[in-house]
Amino acid sequence: MNLHEVVRTLRFERRRVLAMSRVCDPAFAKDYERTARALGIAAEIVARQGDKHRRKEKGK
Numbered sequence: 001m002n003l004h005e006v007v008r009t010l011r012f013e014r015r016r017v018l019a020m021s022r023v024c025d026p027a028f029a030k031d032y033e034r035t036a037r038a039l040g041i042a043a044e045i046v047a048r049q050g051d052k053h054r055r056k057e058k059g060k
Helices: 003-023 026-060
Strands: none
Touching: 003 026
């Protein structure tokens, strides 16, 4: 799985978990929102690190 697919999967999972937070029991909504926030942060980190890696390879 390449980095583009990983970022796409993480963003999809983030949207799915946010949707779950809206329809689930209110007792679990905060947990789903926290998980969605963490998935979004992870997607941004992977995207940022992937860009750095590609730039270094192109400069060779």
